[in-house]
Amino acid sequence: MAQTSTTAQSPAAATVRLRATIEKIDATSITVKERSGEVITLVRPPEMEVSEVFALALSDIKAGSYIGTAAMPQADGTQLALEVLVFPEAARGAGEGHRPWDLRPDSTMTNAVVADLVAAPTTLAGSGGQKLTLKYKEGEKTVIVLPGTPVVSFKPGKSDEAALLVPGAKVMVTAQEKAGKPTALRIIVGRDGFAPPM
Structure with a gap:
């Protein structure tokens, strides 16, 4: 998320796409390992969109x-x-x-x-x-x-979020700096290790 730090103070910080694997998740945060190998912890807001691919x-x-x-x-x-x-x-x-x-x-x-x-x-x-x-x-x-x-x-995945967002799941996360913290806006996730190809 370092690439968004220069825009974090602007009214509309840039969004980034992270292609990653979930490492850890709880009620308020999600830690992912990006395809580059970087491990990033994101805020998990209640309004975060979830789609199953x-x-x-x-x-x-x-x-x-x-x-x-x-x-x-x-x-x-x-x-x-x-x-x-x-x-x-x-x-x-x-x-x-x-x-x-x-x-x-x-x-x-x-x-x-x-x-x-x-x-x-x-x-x-x-x-x-x-x-x-x-x-x-x-x-x-x-x-x-x-x-x-x-x-x-893809289809809506919010109702099945607990089953979809588990360690090891492959995801594409749309994220943005909010209040100085990288925040997940939307997650596209595959079931049983299926990786979003986009």
Whole structure:
């Protein structure tokens, strides 16, 4: 969380995403080990959002689905998906657009409607890949989803928080400095060791 310390005094401190494993948790705090190896203790406020991420199949991506995909830009102008999140209908429109993302260096995030999908060129994807045309307000992107690319969705997890937020659980935490302390705003968590791929 050191990267947010310079903004802690501003009215709206920057948020950061931590991809981590829960080390310890109690009623007011959560300690995680970030993928870099850094151990961070966060305030666990009562209003913290919890979502459970779960696996889908590539075939669950349909024309008209609203998705988010972390991807790597390719030389031909397409994007190669690192993961695909199929949003539940209630979250349609969330974060619409195309922007930089921090899953890997130079990765991007596109949240958009699947306007079209066809089989990906076999020279690239082998058999079973998909070529998605994603449309959002400002434009469109072509995304290649290879076989084996993680495809997931999420559902509210607050009611099952005690079972989900346990030591060893893989999480993605959206956190922000509040009153000088790193505070968890939202946790996306996988059950039984399943890791959020985004």
